[in-house]
Amino acid sequence: MSRFIKKISKKARLPPGALVHVGEGRDEEVKITIIDYDERHFEERKVKKVEECLPFTDKPTVTWINIDGIHQVDIIEAIGKHFGVHPLVLEDIVDTGQRPKMEDFGNYIFVVLKMIYYDEKEDEIKTEQVSLLISQKFVISFQEREGDVFNPIRERIRGDKGHIRKMGADYLTYALMDGVVDNYFVILEKVGEKLEGMEEELVTNPTLETLQAIHNLKKDMIFLRKSVWPLREVIGGLERGESKLVQESTQIYFRDVYDHTIQVMDAIETSRDMLSGMLDIYLSSVSNRMNEVMKVLTIIATIFIPLTFIAGIYGMNFQNMPELSWRWGYFAVSLVMVTIGISMLVHFKRKKWL
Secondary structure, rough: OOOOOOOHHHOOOOOOOOOEEEEOOOOOOOOEEEEEOOOOOEEEEEOOOOOHHHHHOOOOOOEEEEEEEEHHHHHHHHHHHHHOOOOHHHHHHOOOOOOEEEOOOOOOEEEEEEEEEEEEEOOOEEEEEEEEEOOOOOOEEOOOOOOOOOOOHHHHHHOOOOOHHHHHHHHHHHHHHHHHHHHHHHHHHHHHHHHHHHHHHHHHHHHHHHHHEEEEEEHHHHHHHHHHOHHHHHHHHHOOOOOOOOOOHHHHHHHHHHHHHHHHHHHHHHHHHHHHHHHHHHHHHHHHHHHHHHHHHHHHHHHHHHHHHHHHHHHOOOOOOOHHHOHHHHHHHHHHHHHHHHHHHHHHHHOOOO
16 A cells, blocks of 8 residues: 555645655665766766756756655755755655656746566565656756666767757657656566466466465556556647647657557556456356365265165164065165165266266
């Protein structure tokens, strides 16, 4: 449940714009990386203070400032002060429970999206909030921790591959969002592999562990849908060119990301439908196994009904029962009982009840 609802009780009764970090507690150092480039120029450096980023804002080049760690609110506050960011935006940056959204402030755009990755050790899907501040000449990205899906974009900038060095900050924004959305397909491939394994297990030997795995995967699908569904509105707003910061030449690229988002949503809905069907299959399999057990027990009870009746009659032991003093009475009754039992078994076999 913690993945769906962040603890925001410590923000209660605080004024709007109060910077309180809501999310996983961390103590590592915040890392600030600057990549400045254009078609002929490239520079990459790591800095320790926000003030060291300011000279890049006056350059005609495109500047990407990436911040790993939002738990030190004084750094976020300094960015807001030097770059003229609204306090409510800063509040949303340090609150990791935000819904994916886009807000246009005229001279900059604020975007929130979810970067999802698969934790192999814990065997579960995890998420990280990524916030973007997009201006005419720079993009500032905020991440909860170090490590992301942006390394291919960094390599493209360093190696001058593709169009990224020839385009503006809006194209860099597209590249970052495209990297996040493309990683969703990697997660869905992992989910697909899990689904295939559970389908085989459902057919061969469904157990309580299978039911638990289906339940966990259903929660993951709800989690994915919650993270991806609002992203359509965000990318749709950028694709329609509602902001002057997005050039017409870049809108077609955002349209491509929008199509990818639709594909991700279709895949998530398909997986959810498959999981619902697998849950029905599991319940049907358990019910069928129970029916098979009950059928065998019912047949055994049915066979013993006439045998019990015969044994009950001769168990009354009345003095005037002629068979009690007959020399072959025991063997005759036993033979009758065996014959009845075999006859009933043959009858059930012919009816294909066994």
